[in-house]
Amino acid sequence: MREVFQQELQEVRERLVEIAELVATSIEKATRAFNESDVSLAEEVIAEDHRIDQGTVALDELAITILAKQQPVARDLRIVVSALRISASLERMGDMSTHIAQLARYRFPDKVVPKKLRGTFADMGALDVEIAQKLAELLRTEDVKLAEEIRNEDDKVDDLHLSVFDTVLGEKWKGEAADTVDATLASRYHERFADHAVSIAKKVQYLVTGDWDPDINAGV
Amino acid sequence: MREVFQQELQEVRERLVEIAELVATSIEKATRAFNESDVSLAEEVIAEDHRIDQGTVALDELAITILAKQQPVARDLRIVVSALRISASLERMGDMSTHIAQLARYRFPDKVVPKKLRGTFADMGALDVEIAQKLAELLRTEDVKLAEEIRNEDDKVDDLHLSVFDTVLGEKWKGEAADTVDATLASRYHERFADHAVSIAKKVQYLVTGDWDPDINAGV
Numbered sequence: 001m002r003e004v005f006q007q008e009l010q011e012v013r014e015r016l017v018e019i020a021e022l023v024a025t026s027i028e029k030a031t032r033a034f035n036e037s038d039v040s041l042a043e044e045v046i047a048e049d050h051r052i053d054q055g056t057v058a059l060d061e062l063a064i065t066i067l068a069k070q071q072p073v074a075r076d077l078r079i080v081v082s083a084l085r086i087s088a089s090l091e092r093m094g095d096m097s098t099h100i101a102q103l104a105r106y107r108f109p110d111k112v113v114p115k116k117l118r119g120t121f122a123d124m125g126a127l128d129v130e131i132a133q134k135l136a137e138l139l140r141t142e143d144v145k146l147a148e149e150i151r152n153e154d155d156k157v158d159d160l161h162l163s164v165f166d167t168v169l170g171e172k173w174k175g176e177a178a179d180t181v182d183a184t185l186a187s188r189y190h191e192r193f194a195d196h197a198v199s200i201a202k203k204v205q206y207l208v209t210g211d212w213d214p215d216i217n218a219g220v
Numbered sequence: 221m222r223e224v225f226q227q228e229l230q231e232v233r234e235r236l237v238e239i240a241e242l243v244a245t246s247i248e249k250a251t252r253a254f255n256e257s258d259v260s261l262a263e264e265v266i267a268e269d270h271r272i273d274q275g276t277v278a279l280d281e282l283a284i285t286i287l288a289k290q291q292p293v294a295r296d297l298r299i300v301v302s303a304l305r306i307s308a309s310l311e312r313m314g315d316m317s318t319h320i321a322q323l324a325r326y327r328f329p330d331k332v333v334p335k336k337l338r339g340t341f342a343d344m345g346a347l348d349v350e351i352a353q354k355l356a357e358l359l360r361t362e363d364v365k366l367a368e369e370i371r372n373e374d375d376k377v378d379d380l381h382l383s384v385f386d387t388v389l390g391e392k393w394k395g396e397a398a399d400t401v402d403a404t405l406a407s408r409y410h411e412r413f414a415d416h417a418v419s420i421a422k423k424v425q426y427l428v429t430g431d432w433d434p435d436i437n438a439g440v
Contacts, residue, residue: 064297064298067301068293068294071291073288074288077284077287078284081284081287081304084301084304084305085304085308088308168397169397169401173397177388177389177395177397178389180397180400180404181385181388181389181400184400184401184404185404185408188408
């Protein structure tokens with residue numbers, strides 16, 4: 001029984017990595033579509049989000065089946081419950097990526113944000129891509145050093161998020177209302193994407209080290 | 221054992237209702253603070269969000285203890301897993317409410333949105349309050365008629381959300397960038413608040429009727 005359980009846990013882990021890799025591909029394409037106004041790439045991201053959704057639904061079913069058949073307790077139980085939560089966060093990361101792609105498609109053939117902010121969004125996008133790739137790596141290796149790196153990169157995303165508001169609310173901002181709306185939403189999506197990654201990273205860190213952070217669910 | 225389990229499930233249900241009531245109070249105060257630029261009310265909402273957070277953390281621990289001790293299967297297992305998910309959505313609803321209060325506080329003594337949009341936000345806020353109250357009622361009574369009502373009200377919130385963008389992007393919009401940012405964020409928070417309620421309502425509906433909606437997690 002124990003051996004079967006370990007195999008099933010391994011299956012859960014592998015599926016989480018697969019979904020995280022889909023998310024990493026999604027955000028990589030979404031930020032490229034966003035930065036380069038590539039509408040066909042944007043549509044690809046939107047069309048492929050269902051793969052992430054299906055992956056998370058299937059994973060949830062597997063986790064529930066494991067709970068029912070294996071009746072895990074203690075740490076094993078927490079691993080399975082954490083997998084359910086990680087799955088929910090990955091699903092939302094896919095949604096954020098899709099929203100970024102939708103902004104790119106909606107504004108086509110124009111670029112989503114005016115020149116002044118393109119550098120900021122390029123940096124934010126690059127950070128989100130890096131975060132997503134490190135997240136997949138963290139889920140695969142459980143190397144908690146990566147969790148720390150993800151947190152640091154999230155801090156940078158937060159700083160950029162605030163700087164978008166500084167720009168938009170500054171006296172020099174000449175953007176139209178549509179630019180302001182797009183910049184606000186895009187910045188929020190990028191920031192939430194990174195937040196979800198941090199939330200997942202904390203759960204992995206907890207599972208590996210056993211250090212429970214009472215704020216583990218706060219803000220996500 | 222079975223009887224203990226039923227008692228524990230009842231405890232889970234009662235706690236979910238309690239948290240949902242805290243959320244309903246929170247959104248009621250937040251929308252009032254928002255509409256009336258009441259900064260002390262806004263601060264109350266912000267200060268009390270930790271009660272919702274603590275409630276959800278405690279509920280999650282209870283649910284995990286039940287899984288470990290009672291080893292539920294089939295429908296009982298799904299009830300406990302659903303409770304974990306409902307808890308996560310309630311926590312996010314509290315966050316959305318807090319974000320709305322933060323906008324009110326940030327803009328004080330000014331109102332958050334210009335005159336033109338105040339009616340729309342008053343309607344959106346009233347709908348969110350009604351949705352939250354019905355959600356608490358739904359969790360208490362499991363009357364699935366309420367789930368249907370929540371869905372219908374969410375459709376109205378979505379319409380209002382789109383109408384905010386129509387206004388902000390229309391030729392007659394004379395708001396400053398700060399107005400545009402606030403309207404965009406506030407509208408998004410109201411919309412997400414209602415989305416989470418629908419997601420919870422679907423889970424309750426599923427638990428009561430057994431009809432599984434494969435999109436039950438999509439979009440939240």
